[in-house]
Amino acid sequence: MITKEEARENLNKSLKNLYSRQGNITARELEKEVIYMCCYEIIKKRKKKTSVITDMSLMEKSFNDSLLDIVPVSNVYAEAATELFPKDYDHTNIIIVTEAVKNNIFEDNMWDILRDYYLVKHGYDIDYALFEDGGVPVFKMRSLKQIENINRILYDRIDITISFIDEKRIFVTIDNKINEVATNIRDRGDWYNIEYENENYKYIIRYDESFNPSSFVAIKSQDHHRVEYFEK
Numbered sequence: 001m002i003t004k005e006e007a008r009e010n011l012n013k014s015l016k017n018l019y020s021r022q023g024n025i026t027a028r029e030l031e032k033e034v035i036y037m038c039c040y041e042i043i044k045k046r047k048k049k050t051s052v053i054t055d056m057s058l059m060e061k062s063f064n065d066s067l068l069d070i071v072p073v074s075n076v077y078a079e080a081a082t083e084l085f086p087k088d089y090d091h092t093n094i095i096i097v098t099e100a101v102k103n104n105i106f107e108d109n110m111w112d113i114l115r116d117y118y119l120v121k122h123g124y125d126i127d128y129a130l131f132e133d134g135g136v137p138v139f140k141m142r143s144l145k146q147i148e149n150i151n152r153i154l155y156d157r158i159d160i161t162i163s164f165i166d167e168k169r170i171f172v173t174i175d176n177k178i179n180e181v182a183t184n185i186r187d188r189g190d191w192y193n194i195e196y197e198n199e200n201y202k203y204i205i206r207y208d209e210s211f212n213p214s215s216f217v218a219i220k221s222q223d224h225h226r227v228e229y230f231e232k
Contacts, residue, residue, distance in 0.1 A: 001072055002041060008080035011037060015084070017122050027088045034081050034093075035100045040114050040126065041077075042069045042105050066105055074098040127165050128181075160216055162205065170196050172203060174218065197221070
């Protein structure tokens with residue numbers, strides 16, 4: 001559980017960033033910042049847990065944990081705000097924050113709202129931050145067969161890691177050499193061949209009938225050089 005000292009540090013850092021970007025902070029913006037930081041803290045914790053859960057009972061437990069987090073997380077952030085801004089924030093705000101957090105953390109689109117807020121207000125990508133913190137699903141392929149240009153077949157032990165940052169983006173690491181973010185091409189492919197691309201590569205993830213990744217294709221944008229990787 002986050003401590004009041006950690007909450008004060010997080011809130012102070014976030015508000016300094018907000019002030020540097022827009023030049024002032026109103027009382028309403030302060031309250032919104034506190035509420036959203038509480039929601040972000042609780043949902044981030046839940047997403048990190050549920051990204052690796054397959055047991056539905058454990059999934060349910062993670063949501064119950066979020067319910068138990070509402071009061072303590074709201075308290076430490078609201079108290080941190082009263083210490084940082086005693087003229088604009090007092091203990092009556094704790095009730096407001098707690099109710100607002102309770103009403104928001106289980107909304108289906110709350111993470112989307114937080115994503116937009118932090119990106120616009122702070123220039124901060126919470127999806128990528130969650131990925132760096134180990135909170136997204138990861139697919140790893142090891143001991144792979146590499147095919148180059150159909151005419152040439154090489155057998156190598158190559159590691160590929162595909163991290164699913166969100167429903168649109170993946171982070172690809174190939175043999176510790178290629179580290180890139182690619183975005184889903186929504187209007188192409190099908191359920192078993194999902195395409196992603198950036199300025200350097202197009203990536204295709206192929207899935208089996210159980211919708212588990214089975215192979216991975218990397219195509220260079222410049223010369224269309226194609227490399228396919230799959231488990232041996």
